[in-house]
Amino acid sequence: MSTPFRAKSTLEQWRIFQAVVDYGGYAQAASQLNKSQSSLNHAVSKLQNLLGIQLLEVKGRKAHLTPMGEVMLRRSKLLSQNIQDLETLAASLEQGWEPKLALAVEIIQPQAPVIKALKAFLPDSRGTRVEVIDTVISGADDAIHDGEYDLVITAQLPQGVLGEPLNAVTLVPVVHRNHPLAKMPQPVSIDEVLQHVQLVIKDTGKNPKQDRGWLRAEQRWTFSSFKQVVDVLKQGLGFAWLPMHIAQSYFEEESLVELNIQGGAAKSLTTYLVVPRPELLGPAGQHFSKLLLQHCKAYR
Incomplete structure (x- = not known):
């Protein structure tokens, strides 16, 4: 030795x-x-x-x-x-300040206010390690019930769970401007749309719920992020529902277009901040929660 x-x-x-x-x-x-x-x-x-x-x-x-x-x-x-x-x-x-803060974020939540809250938290973090994990659809339910996360942002509150509203999110159907659906007379029927490949984000829950979210078409290609979906859409393949805050820049550059579907196809959701175990949330979690609510309010 x-x-x-x-x-x-x-x-x-x-x-x-x-x-x-x-x-x-x-x-x-x-x-x-x-x-x-x-x-x-x-x-x-x-x-x-x-x-x-x-x-x-x-x-x-x-x-x-x-x-x-x-x-x-x-x-x-x-x-x-x-x-x-x-x-x-x-x-x-x-003083009870947590050495680690775990945050689960539903993937449709706008990232801008979350990042601003993290930036505001840094000077006061006192060495707290922050872990931010993406969840999709029922993955947020698991994050709430499993007790592994201090804070959870979800787009659907499970029964009996309370949450603070954060941001309104609109999901719109999107294709490449040269996709066959974009070339058809508008509006198109939902039946026409569902004959094409739908690009979806993988449900991160332990028991994925096929009747929730944007899962609809029989022929689906599944990805782990909106970035991957956009990359495939820009190749003229399939259609997808994208959050408007993600789709907007592609609409402006005219690489992607919003589909006009008979009866309307936009889906409006609200994201919520849930504290799975309020009695165990320490001062770091409480401070970050306030910053997150503040920046999400400003983002509206």
């Missing part, structure tokens, strides 16, 4: 070295740290002797970094930041 590594230097020595550089000299650093100038001189001198390299050289009344000192300063500041982060995390855990 190898001998455990024992550090020669101390964090306090590195802190003093950083202060001398940051404040421009020993006298200024001594004043800021409320220590004697001689004690700072001794600490830095001892650090240099232990390492066998010169970190600082005094010119006039000011201490200047040597080239080796510049390298060690950068690395030592990373060390100091890591120690600060560790202590902040420990204090957060003591």
Whole structure:
């Protein structure tokens, strides 16, 4: 067994070295740290002797970094930041701040407000690891009932489950502009549409429900994301229901078009924020929930 590594230097020595550089000299650093100038001189001198390299050289009344000192300063500041982060995390855990936050998001939920909420959460995250997982149709039900997620965004509330409304989402039937359905006299009948291949997103639930969502045509090609569906649509293959917030940019570039189906085919849904176990949601989850509700409201 190898001998455990024992550090020669101390964090306090590195802190003093950083202060001398940051404040421009020993006298200024001594004043800021409320220590004697001689004690700072001794600490830095001892650090240099232990390492066998010169970190600082005094010119006039000011201490200047040597080239080796510049390298060690950068690395030592990373060390100091890591120690600060560790202590902040420990204090957060003591206060009940969660080390991990798991969020399940129904794939039709607009991503923009979720990303803005994550961006707003980062400065206050205190080291909390965030896990964001996509779900589709009944996958959100599983996420609510299994208890593995702190927060769930779903497009359909299971019976007996309460949720805060987030965003209205409209699903529209879409094909490539050169697809045979786009060339037919409009509006087309749903029977005509269902004779073509439907591109769908795979239900991520343990027991997929074929009677929910956009599953309708007998001939279906299944994918794991809307990006894959759009890529296939742009090749002139099949039709699909896309959320309007995804389809809009393709309508504007005229690569995809919305189908005009007799009787109307748009589907309106509302996404909801569900807290599966409210009694166990800690301060990090509560804070992120507020940010998510705030940014989803602004997105409307």
